[in-house]
Amino acid sequence: MSRVTVYVPCDTGAVSLGADRVAERLARECRDHPVDIVRNGSRGAFWLEPLLEVEAGGQRIAYGPVRPDDIPRLLEEGMLSASTRSALCLGVVDEIPFLKQQQRLTFARQGVVDPVSVASYRAHGGFAGLERALGMSPREIVDEVTESGLRGRGGAAFPTGIKWRTVLNAPGEHKYIVCNADEGDSGTFADRMLMEGDPMSLIEGMIIAGLAVGATRG
Structure with missing residues (x-):
């Protein structure tokens, strides 16, 4: 399995909904997998937070809203291979209806970059x-x-x-x-x-x- 990057938001809104606990559970469950966990900003779709993004094949696949107890099941369903049939899978991030119709300027990098890098x-x-x-x-x-x-x-x-x-x-x-x-x-x-x-x-x-x-x- 090639290395996979999973993005978990560090935004205050996402954290208030459990993003830190999701990141901790993900790190624990993936300790034996080639996974990099990056804390990114929120995309602004707060009803989907915590919104996880798995980078695969040049695209990011979104899952949300994710709770800590969802992590084991998501991993079993193939989240890291981007071939999951999970009910929490929202598809390609940029194709989410809320984001697809937007042209972001000031917020172009929002949710894309590692804020502290x-x-x-x-x-x-x-x-x-x-x-x-x-x-x-x-x-x-x-x-x-x-x-x-x-x-x-x-x-x-x-x-x-x-x-x-x-x-x-x-x-x-x-x-x-x-x-x-x-x-x-x-x-x-x-x-x-x-x-x-x-x-x-x-x-x-x-x-x-x-x-x-x-x-x-x-």
């Missing part, structure tokens, strides 16, 4: 924007962001370029980049999901913003 982030296009920004002047960065039409993720959808240009042109010896991660809007989890599932993108964005406005700290 720089190598995983880079393997999925991470830091490409930063590498490009390092070869540009602050004003060039601001001009490009302005021309792109990029807007903030808050309710006002304020143009990012205008905000950055204001700070760039403002006098001052020290400028700061502050991460506003408030979840003040009722029922919103967008910021938390991003920080837990793809934190490197937030860090990369803050660095680019710092370069653009001349910040010395963040």
Whole structure:
């Protein structure tokens, strides 16, 4: 049997539904199998959490919602070979109706990468924007962001370029980049999901913003 990677979410929502216990049971049951367990972010389909993903043949097969006691049966039914007939099998992750109709931009790596792995982030296009920004002047960065039409993720959808240009042109010896991660809007989890599932993108964005406005700290 070739090595298999199984993804178990570390997202707060998934953990509240037992994802940590699922990961522990999976590790215990697979101790004699060539299995790598990676804790990923949530795909956002919380009614399917904990959502396990088994990587096989270049695709990820989803199972959910999975409870710790489901693990032995899933293994017996062939979960690791991606040939299972389990009732918990949801098929290819990208074909799940909730995900199939989406075009993800900010959340493109959500649930795909290992949140704490720089190598995983880079393997999925991470830091490409930063590498490009390092070869540009602050004003060039601001001009490009302005021309792109990029807007903030808050309710006002304020143009990012205008905000950055204001700070760039403002006098001052020290400028700061502050991460506003408030979840003040009722029922919103967008910021938390991003920080837990793809934190490197937030860090990369803050660095680019710092370069653009001349910040010395963040």
